[in-house]
Amino acid sequence: MPVYEYKALKQSGKNVKGIIDADSVLTARQALRGSGVFPVEVKETSSTPKETPSYLNSVATLFKRVKPGELSAVTRQLATLLGAGLTLVEALSALISQATNPLLKKSMAQIKESVNQGNSLASSLSQHPKIFSQIYINMVRAGEASGSLDLVLERLAEYSEHQEALRGRIRAALAYPIVMFVIGTVILFLLMAFIVPNITRVFSEMGQALPLPTIVLIGASNFLKSYWWIVLCCLGVCVLLVKRFTKSQKGLHIKDKIKLRMPVFGSINTKMAMARFGRTLGSLLQSGVPLLSSLQIVRNIVNNGLIAVAIDDAIVQLEEGESLAAPLSRSPWFPPIVVQMISVGEKSGELQNMLDKIAEIYERETESKVTALTSMLEPIMILAMGLAVGFIVVSILFPIFEMNQMIR
Numbered sequence: 001m002p003v004y005e006y007k008a009l010k011q012s013g014k015n016v017k018g019i020i021d022a023d024s025v026l027t028a029r030q031a032l033r034g035s036g037v038f039p040v041e042v043k044e045t046s047s048t049p050k051e052t053p054s055y056l057n058s059v060a061t062l063f064k065r066v067k068p069g070e071l072s073a074v075t076r077q078l079a080t081l082l083g084a085g086l087t088l089v090e091a092l093s094a095l096i097s098q099a100t101n102p103l104l105k106k107s108m109a110q111i112k113e114s115v116n117q118g119n120s121l122a123s124s125l126s127q128h129p130k131i132f133s134q135i136y137i138n139m140v141r142a143g144e145a146s147g148s149l150d151l152v153l154e155r156l157a158e159y160s161e162h163q164e165a166l167r168g169r170i171r172a173a174l175a176y177p178i179v180m181f182v183i184g185t186v187i188l189f190l191l192m193a194f195i196v197p198n199i200t201r202v203f204s205e206m207g208q209a210l211p212l213p214t215i216v217l218i219g220a221s222n223f224l225k226s227y228w229w230i231v232l233c234c235l236g237v238c239v240l241l242v243k244r245f246t247k248s249q250k251g252l253h254i255k256d257k258i259k260l261r262m263p264v265f266g267s268i269n270t271k272m273a274m275a276r277f278g279r280t281l282g283s284l285l286q287s288g289v290p291l292l293s294s295l296q297i298v299r300n301i302v303n304n305g306l307i308a309v310a311i312d313d314a315i316v317q318l319e320e321g322e323s324l325a326a327p328l329s330r331s332p333w334f335p336p337i338v339v340q341m342i343s344v345g346e347k348s349g350e351l352q353n354m355l356d357k358i359a360e361i362y363e364r365e366t367e368s369k370v371t372a373l374t375s376m377l378e379p380i381m382i383l384a385m386g387l388a389v390g391f392i393v394v395s396i397l398f399p400i401f402e403m404n405q406m407i408r
């Protein structure tokens with residue numbers, strides 16, 4: 001049954017919009033009038049979303065997107081409805097009526113229409129790559145093939161919730177240092193560009209020799225006051241050039257290598273990549289996705305090209321009959337404990353469980369590392385701010401002390 005988007009007026013004059021299933025536009029209008037609203041515009045929604053220019057798409061995503069929490073909730077509800085014995089179309093209809101996010105509601109309606117036309121759920125989901133990731137689509141495809149779609153969807157919901165919870169804890173740990181850094185930088189900029197010049201103008205007018213710290217402060221303050229826009233433009237250009245360089249193959253390689261090699265943060269990035277590798281690969285294998293297909297999906301979500309190359313080498317070696325642990329052991333980016341646990345899992349037939357344990361170990365280590373880092377950053381940032389403000393205060397007080405001595 002086709003799906004129609006509508007805009008209508010309530011009896012109170014309030015505008016409403018939504019979607020409705022109907023055999024035709026006329027039927028849709030009659031159904032809307034029967035529900036007490038007066039349709040203004042009714043148009044059919046295609047099951048295949050239209051291509052949107054990339055620049056418009058990026059702007060639209062800022063205002064309309066499906067949050068991970070919303071997708072997890074819908075996935076769990078769909079698993080529950082299928083487990084209760086409802087057909088896929090009935091379950092999708094129930095979810096459409098309950099959805100509050102307009103983009104998700106529209107996408108679910110298009111998915112339902114596609115399923116009604118005889119397409120599989122995985123094929124229908126693949127028409128919406130901005131909402132449903134490759135791991136999501138492949139796990140659903142494996143669930144359909146094995147006849148255990150409800151169990152796979154339950155596992156998907158748990159996976160999404162776990163990943164979102166980890167991201168939330170890391171964001172919460174980093175929020176305070178980031179906010180403090182931004183506010184401190186803005187305050188120092190305002191002090192140097194607008195407040196300090198008014199104070200130091202008196203010293204310049206006196207025409208007496210000034211201490212070196214005061215001369216440095218006045219010079220820096222005058223520069224920022226006169227050329228602050230040049231500083232901002234230079235920073236913007238540097239950011240754009242770095243982004244453009246890191247999009248090239250060579251730049252991306254250097255960026256990924258720095259992410260893994262840099263002090264402190266390199267260890268955190270490695271642990272995060274290992275946690276993502278173990279959690280994703282374990283979830284795919286538990287859902288019935290073949291190992292080679294799972295590795296091809298995982299390589300795209302580890303968020304590092306060097307680790308992706310190591311996974312590519314492992315795929316080639318697996319096709320030649322080698323184990324997974326052997327090629328990974330030759331990569332400098334996979335810690336020995338990860339390789340050992342994978343090797344034990346392969347020999348014991350418990351690879352999925354071992355991958356889950358790897359994920360749990362590295363998720364805990366990532367969280368503890370980030371917490372320890374933020375606890376160190378806070379006093380360092382306070383000290384840096386104190387030194388900067390102290391330098392400003394001392395630079396202003398030095399000439400005042402000298403003036404008092406001359407008066408005496």
